[in-house]
Amino acid sequence: MSAKTAFDLIFRHAVTQSSAVPADIGVSDGRIAAIAPHLESEAPEIDLGGKLVLSGFVDTHLHLDKACLLGRCGHEHGSLGDAIAAVAAMKRDFAIEDIYARGARVLERAIVAGTTRIRTHVEIDPRIGLRGFEAIKALKRDYAWAIDLSTCAFPQEGLTNDPGTEELLVAALCDGADLIGGCPYTDTDPHAQIEKLFDLAQAFDVDVDLHLDFDLDPSWWHLDEVCRQTERRNYQGRVAIGHATKLSALPPRQFDAAATKLARAGVAVTVLPATDLYLMGRDATHNSPRGLTVAHRLVEKGVVCSVATNNVLNPFTPFGDASLLRMANFYANVAQASVGEFDACLDLVTALPARLMNLGDYGIAVGNPADIIVLDTTSGRDAIAELPDVLMGFKQGRKVFERQKAVLFRP
Numbered sequence: 001m002s003a004k005t006a007f008d009l010i011f012r013h014a015v016t017q018s019s020a021v022p023a024d025i026g027v028s029d030g031r032i033a034a035i036a037p038h039l040e041s042e043a044p045e046i047d048l049g050g051k052l053v054l055s056g057f058v059d060t061h062l063h064l065d066k067a068c069l070l071g072r073c074g075h076e077h078g079s080l081g082d083a084i085a086a087v088a089a090m091k092r093d094f095a096i097e098d099i100y101a102r103g104a105r106v107l108e109r110a111i112v113a114g115t116t117r118i119r120t121h122v123e124i125d126p127r128i129g130l131r132g133f134e135a136i137k138a139l140k141r142d143y144a145w146a147i148d149l150s151t152c153a154f155p156q157e158g159l160t161n162d163p164g165t166e167e168l169l170v171a172a173l174c175d176g177a178d179l180i181g182g183c184p185y186t187d188t189d190p191h192a193q194i195e196k197l198f199d200l201a202q203a204f205d206v207d208v209d210l211h212l213d214f215d216l217d218p219s220w221w222h223l224d225e226v227c228r229q230t231e232r233r234n235y236q237g238r239v240a241i242g243h244a245t246k247l248s249a250l251p252p253r254q255f256d257a258a259a260t261k262l263a264r265a266g267v268a269v270t271v272l273p274a275t276d277l278y279l280m281g282r283d284a285t286h287n288s289p290r291g292l293t294v295a296h297r298l299v300e301k302g303v304v305c306s307v308a309t310n311n312v313l314n315p316f317t318p319f320g321d322a323s324l325l326r327m328a329n330f331y332a333n334v335a336q337a338s339v340g341e342f343d344a345c346l347d348l349v350t351a352l353p354a355r356l357m358n359l360g361d362y363g364i365a366v367g368n369p370a371d372i373i374v375l376d377t378t379s380g381r382d383a384i385a386e387l388p389d390v391l392m393g394f395k396q397g398r399k400v401f402e403r404q405k406a407v408l409f410r411p
């Protein structure tokens with residue numbers, strides 16, 4: 001085979017985050033085989049005309065199993081406790097087919113919004129049993145052509161106070177759960193839950209991703225204990241905490257100290273803007289706090305951070321389209337990011353969450369899977385500013401979706 005025909009597909013004139021000068025990307029056997037100013041080839045080609053390509057968005061925190069529930073519950077809830085109770089009451093009756101159908105609806109929206117990798121948190125306890133986990137396993141298998149789904153098994157309603165939960169978590173880990181999560185603030189003994197989760201993580205050699213410090217009272221938190229356990233077990237780089245809204249309530253000096261602690265312990269932080277803004281600061285009558293931890297400031301201090309979706313259309317967050325580009329734009333707006341920081345905001349839904357998930361094969365680089373999305377813009381900065389359409393997406397070099405440009409019918 002000559003060098004001329006060594007590719008299955010060529011993307012011509014693609015701009016990447018690292019190079020504003022358009023280049024060609026050659027794909028072979030589902031992988032990026034070459035990147036150069038001009039590739040000689042007779043392979044089929046797609047001329048991108050200088051548009052921005054990314055390896056797809058990476059969503060580190062998404063609850064597929066309890067998505068799309070707005071039609072079946074009252075809408076008077078408002079607090080975090082109300083949301084947990086509302087879903088707890090509903091999930092006893094969840095059937096696998098129902099969870100699958102709701103999850104598929106969100107997954108398909110995520111795919112056409114350009115997401116190529118997802119970590120999904122699945123509730124495991126005696127009420128739901130392993131039905132949620134079974135549904136997610138089926139989704140992971142059935143949508144593998146479009147998206148890599150990583151499954152995080154976790155107890156939403158407590159572990160040490162909820163007999164039977166630990167055995168179910170172990171069953172999920174034995175049956176292919178990719179990592180373990182938790183929610184210490186719903187446990188009667190939060191530190192014991194953290195200890196137990198780390199024990200399980202080590203026993204199964206999986207990463208840890210916890211819901212943590214989800215209120216605006218910085219006078220107490222579980223962050224110290226998570227950092228301590230991470231360091232004690234040499235788990236640096238394998239632990240993430242989601243929400244961490246308490247950090248948003250810290251003045252600069254304490255914020256910097258917390259960032260230093262997180263960076264040293266190798267504990268990553270996931271900010272969930274839609275939920276954090278919806279649920280935090282509800283007791284304020286005016287001047288409501290945002291309740292959003294400013295992730296890009298943590299990144300400056302060496303903390304790996306992501307911005308993620310969390311919930312879609314349920315009592316925790318009655319909004320959602322599973323678009324991470326929209327979420328990054330929303331984050332940038334609320335976090336008052338400057339234009340010069342927009343690229344850093346895009347990193348929060350691309351390269352940084354890939355690092356958080358320890359994905360060794362993410363990015364537009366030779367040798368990586370040809371997971372490629374094309375945005376209708378020419379730079380990362382403009383992607384955050386303008387919310388361009390995601391025009392098309394490829395998984396391992398195979399086209400997964402294409403969006404038609406809107407047409408104006410002038411009179």
Ligand SMILES: [Zn+2]
Binds near residue numbers: 061211242
């Ligand atoms: Zn969550």
